[in-house]
Amino acid sequence: MSYQVGPAEQISRGDALLVPASDSGASEDIAIFHAADGNFYALQDECPHEIASLSDGWVEGCEVECPLHASTFDLKSGKVQCLPATDDARTYKVAVVDGNLELDI
Amino acid sequence: MPSVHIVGGGVAGFTLARELVNKGYSGSIKISDPEGLPYDRPPLSKSLQREHFVPLSWFEEHGVGLVQESVTELSVPTEPDDWVVLATGTTPNKLQVPGTEYARSLHSGEDAVFLSSMLEDGMFGQRVLIIGAGLVGAEFAATAKMLGAQVTLVSSSSAPLSKVLGTDMATALHAEHSRRGITSMTGAVTELGPTHAMVSGRRIDAEIIVAAIGVTAETTLAADMGLEINDGIVVDESLRTTSQRQVLAIGDAARMVQRPRAVHWEAAMEDAAIAAATIMGTEATAHSVPWFWSDRHDSHVETVGDFGKASRTISRLNRRGQLQVLFGLDESGSLIAASMVDGGLMSKAVKRLIARGVTPSIEELRDPLVGPRDLGRQDQT
Structure with missing residues (x-):
């Protein structure tokens, strides 16, 4: 099932957008990132370590750094790069179709 | 077979084992720690919890040996592929006053679990006296208050931590304790008893007394091995000890030659990455700008860099006129x-x-309207 997030241009490069579960109907909040490579990636929004929103994190290259305790996650694979988190973040598929973001939930 | 023996399972020791596993190290890896399964220390004073990095199954899965033992004697490796890594951390300082044994420290998982059970099972409103208002003292004061205790916090200064937070931020944060209902006092502790302390001539009664007056690098084992000690186990840029090339020291116990000892969680983790590179003969990344955090009274406090060298500070206030960010500039x-x-x-x-x-x-x-992204990315736009 896919959810229409809206125009891709609403997320500038290096930024992120929070897609609440209540809007998308997904089982959890999802963060969509516009990475340095120009592509869009989506991860679970809540940091696997403690309650913090990855969409508030610092996006650099193809990684996001959690705003609270600085664990970083690979945007492509969701793999955790450093402590304190030890679990990977779940990834979601996101595509740009005719300038609009489609999130696979 | 090549081997790495890590003494100490704190964030430095555990991260080293994990780095070696991730990089495909082919030798055997063993961690010795008297406390068993490695856990993260920041949550001890923040939430009185022992949070393990990974479950025991991780060690079995990756063939990393975990031995619950206190290492009191260790010989220097003789084979060039064998390494000993000292990640022995720190020991809490003790008050040099009569009755010092009546003050507990908050340093280990056992301390946290003990204090947690005292606070949660004890009477509501029981009295807690905390000596020292540094990071651990301040965090524990906030936690104890939250759990319903009557908390007295004794500090030797009205702006503890001013060297790491900058004076204005240290003063503002310390003042927050009183606003949260903690009895905050400045004074010197001269004597302790089972349920009381003498503070600058005044008697303070408390069921729980905790001393949080700093830590000292744990170097006993290193000294027995004949290694150079000077406010920590002295190491070079690659974290090899100055006298034994096959012995490394990392984390809070180590100090790089001609640098102050870094006693931060993140620095310990970076040490582990450098040590892994030294062991595997790969390129190491240098330390990043120091950063640490502290959580107290619902506030997330962070420091970046080193205020020790700041000669001028710039305050950024929020809309309510409260200090939000203090920047330090050098000469x-x-x-x-x-x-x-x-x-x-x-x-x-x-x-x-x-x-x-x-x-x-x-x-x-x-300007509070200039957001962090604008500040941090100004040269990229």
């Missing part, structure tokens, strides 16, 4: 440090600014 006017409360991405922005040697204008630093 030449370069940004070298910042401390902040609930700063969001500000710490990450400042970290990058300092690393790149960029100093925004004073106006930009002061």
Whole structure:
């Protein structure tokens, strides 16, 4: 099932957008990132370590750094790069179709 | 077979084992720690919890040996492929007063579990006396207060931590304790009893007494091995001890030659990455700009850089006129440090600014409308 997030241009490069579960109907909040490579990636929004929103994190290259305790996650694979988190973040598929973001939930 | 024996399972020791596993190290890896399954220390004073990095199954799965033992004697490796890594951490300082044994420390998982059960099972409103208002003392004071205790916090200064937070931020944060209903006092402890302390001539009664007056590098084993000790086990850039090339020291117990000892969680983790590179003969990444955090009274406090060298500070106030970020500049006017409360991405922005040697204008630093992304990315747009 896919959810229409809206125009891709609403997320500038290096930024992120929070897609609440209540809007998308997904089982959890999802963060969509516009990475340095120009592509869009989506991860679970809540940091696997403690309650913090990855969409508030610092996006650099193809990684996001959690705003609270600085664990970083690979945007492509969701793999955790450093402590304190030890679990990977779940990834979601996101595509740009005719300038609009489609999130696979 | 090549081997790495890590003594100490704190964040430095555990991260080293994990780095070696991730990089495909082919030798055997063993961690010795008297406390068994490695756990993370920041949550001890923040939530009185012992949080293990990974479950025991991780060690079995990756063939990492975990031995619950206190290492009191160790010989220097003789084979060039064998390594000993000392990640022995620190020992809490004790008050040099009569009755010092009546003060507990908050340093180990056992301490946290004990204090947690005292606070949760004890009577509501029981009295807690905390001596020392540094990071651990302040966090424990907030936690004990939250759990319903009557808390007295004794400090030797009205701005503890001013060297790491900057004086204005240290003063503001310390003042917050009184606003939260903690009895905060400045004074010197001269005597302790089972349920009381004498503080500058005044008797304070308490069921729980905790001393949080700093830590000292744990170097007993290193000294027995004949290694050079000077405020920590002295190591070079690759973290090899100065006298034994096959022995490394990492984390809070180690000190790089001609540098102050870094006693931070993140620095310990970076040490582990450097040590892994030394062992595997790969290129190491250098330490990043120092950063640490502290959580107390619902506030997330962060410091980046080193206020020790700041000669001037710039305050950024929020709309309610409260100090939000304190920036530290050195004599030449370069940004070298910042401390902040609930700063969001500000710490990450400042970290990058300092690393790149960029100093925004004073106006930009002061202006709460200039967000961290604008500050931190100004040279990328």
